[in-house]
Amino acid sequence: MSSAVQTRRAPDWLLRGEAGLGPCGCGxxxxxxxxxxxxxxxxxxxxxxxxxxxxxxxxxxLLQRLDPRLKAVSxxxxxxxxxxxxxxxxxxxxxxxxxxxAAASKLSIxxxxxxxxxxxxxxxxxxxxxATLSIVTPGEVVxxxxxxxxxxxxxxxQGLTTAALVVSRVATSVSxxxxxxxxxxxxxxxxxxxxxxxxxxxxxxxxMAYRYVFLLLGTVTEMYEARKAxxxxxxxxxxxxxxxxxxxxxxxxxxxxxxxxxxxxxMVARGYxxxxxxxxxxxxxxxxxxxxxxxxxxxxAIYGGDxxxxx
Amino acid sequence: xxxxEVVFAxxxxxxxxxxxxxxxxxxxxxxxRGEKVALLGPNGCGKSTLLKLLDGLIFPDSGTFxxxxxxxxxxxxxxxxxxxxxxxxxxxxxxxxxxxxFSPTVREEVAFGCLQLGMSVMETxxxxxxxxxxxxxSDLADRAPFQLSGGQKKRVAIASVLVMNPQVLLFDxxxxxxxxxxxxxxxxLIGQLGAAGKTIVLATHDLDALDAIADRCLVFAENHTIxxxxxxxxxxxxxxxxxxxxxxxERSRVTF
Numbered sequence: 026m027s028s029a030v031q032t033r034r035a036p037d038w039l040l041r042g043e044a045g046l047g048p049c050g051c052g053x054x055x056x057x058x059x060x061x062x063x064x065x066x067x068x069x070x071x072x073x074x075x076x077x078x079x080x081x082x083x084x085x086x087l088l089q090r091l092d093p094r095l096k097a098v099s100x101x102x103x104x105x106x107x108x109x110x111x112x113x114x115x116x117x118x119x120x121x122x123x124x125x126x127a128a129a130s131k132l133s134i135x136x137x138x139x140x141x142x143x144x145x146x147x148x149x150x151x152x153x154x155x156a157t158l159s160i161v162t163p164g165e166v167v168x169x170x171x172x173x174x175x176x177x178x179x180x181x182x183q184g185l186t187t188a189a190l191v192v193s194r195v196a197t198s199v200s201x202x203x204x205x206x207x208x209x210x211x212x213x214x215x216x217x218x219x220x221x222x223x224x225x226x227x228x229x230x231x232x233m234a235y236r237y238v239f240l241l242l243g244t245v246t247e248m249y250e251a252r253k254a255x256x257x258x259x260x261x262x263x264x265x266x267x268x269x270x271x272x273x274x275x276x277x278x279x280x281x282x283x284x285x286x287x288x289x290x291x292m293v294a295r296g297y298x299x300x301x302x303x304x305x306x307x308x309x310x311x312x313x314x315x316x317x318x319x320x321x322x323x324x325x326a327i328y329g330g331d332x333x334x335x336x
Numbered sequence: 337x338x339x340x341e342v343v344f345a346x347x348x349x350x351x352x353x354x355x356x357x358x359x360x361x362x363x364x365x366x367x368x369r370g371e372k373v374a375l376l377g378p379n380g381c382g383k384s385t386l387l388k389l390l391d392g393l394i395f396p397d398s399g400t401f402x403x404x405x406x407x408x409x410x411x412x413x414x415x416x417x418x419x420x421x422x423x424x425x426x427x428x429x430x431x432x433x434x435x436x437x438f439s440p441t442v443r444e445e446v447a448f449g450c451l452q453l454g455m456s457v458m459e460t461x462x463x464x465x466x467x468x469x470x471x472x473x474s475d476l477a478d479r480a481p482f483q484l485s486g487g488q489k490k491r492v493a494i495a496s497v498l499v500m501n502p503q504v505l506l507f508d509x510x511x512x513x514x515x516x517x518x519x520x521x522x523x524x525l526i527g528q529l530g531a532a533g534k535t536i537v538l539a540t541h542d543l544d545a546l547d548a549i550a551d552r553c554l555v556f557a558e559n560h561t562i563x564x565x566x567x568x569x570x571x572x573x574x575x576x577x578x579x580x581x582x583x584x585x586e587r588s589r590v591t592f
Contacts, residue, residue: 284434297448304451
């Protein structure tokens with residue numbers, strides 16, 4: 026046996042004091058972070074948001090008390106009902122109900138509204154925008170934008186009504202989904218899906234993917250911070266950032282491979298042979314039966330109300 | 337040292353990664369029932385590889401490994417009865433708790449092993465509650481692993497193995513990267529498990545706790561062989577051996 030780590034004399038330059046690259050004071054030139062920094066800080070923000078969501082889902086609110094299986098089935102029923110509605114007023118009424126439910130479930134209304142309306146304009150508004158114009162949806166022009174052979178062209182009443190219908194339908198549907206995800210801890214939701222017949226291996230895989238994406242996100246953040254701590258020079262860093270992304274993607278791929286091997290070993294060590302068994306502890310309470318009746322009544326009211334208003 | 341029956345017998349084990357990087361180069365040892373054996377040695381000498389081999393997770397390039405009187409091979413572990421018998425008798429606490437704590441919640445994690453081995457849901461749930469209470473982590477039962485600290489994850493990893501009540505416990509660097517209080521708790525727990533008759537094999541660099549966690553030590557050399565075997569007192573008193581095995585430095589003050 027021999028000592029593996031031999032102590033060698035440190036080079037002279039390391040033992041000499043060295044002046045820094047400039048005075049430790051502000052010079053007045055500011056530089057924004059690269060796209061990479063923004064992406065990673067977004068990822069870290071997502072992690073914080075998920076942790077916050079898990080806390081909210083554990084609060085003693087109205088929807089938190091209900092069986093997650095019932096909530097998952099109710100979501101599907103209500104989504105179908107909302108999808109069949111053709112009147113904006115009915116959808117606005119349904120949306121108002123989701124706000125009441127959010128308040129009764131001790132969710133912050135501001136956070137709930139923001140979470141829904143941050144996505145709706147981006148994903149739906151852009152899609153329906155052309156449908157509001159007279160060239161796509163002919164009709165009564167309420168806001169002329171240009172003229173074509175003497176006829177005014179622009180936003181039509183019919184087009185705006187269609188757009189309002191689509192946007193309100195999407196907003197109400199997204200609100201229902203957000204209500205479910207914010208009032209049900211992720212693990213209970215997975216267990217509920219399993220109880221509703223989603224294959225066990227599928228649940229196991231998405232459960233583990235969700236578990237390890239945070240670990241890998243933490244690894245990427247640490248790699249980036251280690252790079253940032255040693256970044257001195259000025260100028261834009263986008264090109265270097267792209268190089269970092271490719272290099273760290275390779276490193277991360279290797280780490281993920283090693284991690285998956287170790288996780289598999291940990292599973293095998295405890296008897297896993299390809300057919301995972303999991304715990305389920307769901308019991309329907311009287312409150313769940315009442316909630317099921319309320320959901321059915323609401324679905325009938327939404328669809329019936331729409332029929333009453335006529336087509 | 338307890339002179340119980342031999343539970344693990346290794347003969348001339350050789351193992352290399354990718355066929356090029358040797359990790360074990362002719363290792364022979366016997367582990368007897370009720371023994372607490374510490375594997376000592378520098379980084380990269382093959383301790384973790386040996387533990388994985390003793391848990392039937394990897395298999396030697398040459399040599400034989402026998403557990404409970406039956407040779408452990410990849411082929412034998414495909415036999416359902418042998419696999420269930422072996423896995424229920426041997427538990428492994430990995431060094432990196434993140435690899436071991438893979439389930440969505442602590443409760444699911446701790447229940448995993450019992451459920452895989454065919455225990456009923458009711459019995460599993462009762463055992464999980466007992467183990468969580470014993471390790472003082474009942475309040476973490478419904479938490480997700482990413483919400484846990486390093487020490488908490490280590491407790492969960494240990495709970496997930498203890499719940500199966502294995503006869504043999506393998507620990508890979510159990511006290512590494514833990515705060516002093518958690519280290520002391522874990523050393524005490526290993527002592528209790530040893531006193532209860534469990535066979536314990538652990539890889540460690542923690543010489544301070546050696547007396548409490550082992551009654552026999554195997555010292556690995558950097559050439560991936562076992563250089564010395566002896567009682568903790570004997571090993572700790574041999575400063576030359578500790579230096580040669582890279583367990584202490586020339587300037588280390590040894591006050592065991």
